[in-house]
Amino acid sequence: MRRSAIPSAGQPSPPTPPRSSARRASPLSLVLLGLGVFLLVLAPLLAWYVEPRAKRTPIDINSTTVMTGTGSYFDQETTATKEGExxxxxxxxLGDVAKSEEDDVAVWNVSQTIDNPKTLKLDDPRRSFQWKKERWVTDRKTNRPVHCCDESPGAFAGEGYLKFPFDMEERGYTWWDSTLGDTVPLRFEGRKKVAGYEGMHYKGSVKKQVKVGIRQVPAVLVDDSASGQMNAEEWYSNEEIHIIADERTGRIIYASIAPKLALRPPGGDEDKVTLLQSDKIEFTEKTSREQVELARDDSDRLKLVGETLPVAGAAVGGLLAAAGAVLVVRGRRGRGLEGHPDGENAPRSAM
Structure with missing residues (x-):
């Protein structure tokens, strides 16, 4: 027969097997620790990886900017220069999205018209006082010209065009002047607000007149003694250029120019006909407000990704990770007491 496992009288009971002393952390502590570590990893990732890749010139641009001012222009119908118009x-x-994605550059088709009161009513660029089409290609990261993709003109150069580079500095920049067909040096003039929004103010000029092309006109316009047609020389200057751009995005929020375009006979050194002249042509209030809003939105998004979220993520992540680690350690210590000789599982003395 099998003996009973029940101890006989007077014999001490065998010790109760101790509970498992496995040190397991609570789910809450693990969640806090994991979330904290995730935020600590995410913070530098946003600042060093995501934000630099967000600083790219847009390729799907579709915008219109308008500048107005008062000045003089040559009226072909009356063959006279009209003042105070x-x-x-x-x-x-308009961005060429397909070509931009193909070559990883920003390809912009640019159309610029200059209108007097007569041509403005026609709402047709072909009937404008002056119409120019260009195709600008730039590196999306640096904003530097890229010579490809049927760019026009081929001499396109400089640091600033419709926008400047990201993260502008308090230094001089070179600005592309389409009429001049060359770059103009700009000097930093401090900071200035436009519609309550602060930007970087730059100033430059083309004080000395520069020959920029030829135009076939009735010879009598530039030479009283000539007849028929003549290839007159076009001479250009720009007395004062003001540009205010957003520091973070490089977007231009205000611009003004003071251009003069005149005709001279071949080899002449005096202006005979003033084609266009103004002391100031500047962004309209509507255009400035629109540009400010776009700059503010883009700047806020870049700041959120590059500064706000990384700093907040690092701070919150550090606190959560620390809290989680403390709870894990406490939980392990508490679990460890279950197997302690003086604890709940300590052997009881025989009676």
């Missing part, structure tokens, strides 16, 4: 410069920019 309203002048309007309209620039339309």
């Amino acid at each position: 309203k002048l309007t410069v309209t620039r339309r920019v």
Whole structure:
């Protein structure tokens, strides 16, 4: 027969097997620790990886900016220069998305018209006082010109065009002047607000007149003694250029120019006909407000990704990770007491 496992009288009971002393942390502590570590990893990732890749010139741009001012222009119908007239410069920019994605550059088709009161009513660029089309190609990261993709003009250069580089500095920049067909040095003039929004103010000029092309006109316009047609020389200057750009995005939020375009006979050194002249043509209030809002939105997004979220993520992540680690350690210590000789599982003395 099998003996009973029940101890006989007077014999001490065998010790109760101790509970498992496995040190397991609570689910809450693990969640806090994991979330904290995740945020600590995410913070530098946003600042060093995501934000630099967000600083890219847009390729799907479709914008219109308008500048207005008062000045003089040559009226071909009356063959006389009209004074004190309203002048309007309209620039339309449309991004070539397909070509931009293919070559990883920003390809912008630019159409610029200059209108006097007569041509403005026609709402047709072909009937404008002056119409120019260009195709600008730039590196999306540096904003530097890229010579490809049927760019026009081929001499396109400089650091600033419709926008400047990201994270502008308090130094001089070179700005592309389409009429000049060359760059103009700009000097930093401090900070200035536009519609309550602060930007970087730059100033430059083309004080000395520069020959920029030829135009076939009736010879009598530039030479009283000549007849027929003549290839007159076009001479250009720009007395004062003001540009205010957003520091973080490089977007231009205000611009003004003071251009002069005149005709001279071949080899002449005096202006005979003033084609266009104004002391100031500047962004309209509507255009400035629109540019400010776009700059503010883009700047806020870049700041959120590059500064706010990384700093907040690092701070919150550090606190959560620390809290989780403390709870894990406490939980392990508490679990460890279950197997302690003086604890709950300590052997009881025989009675």
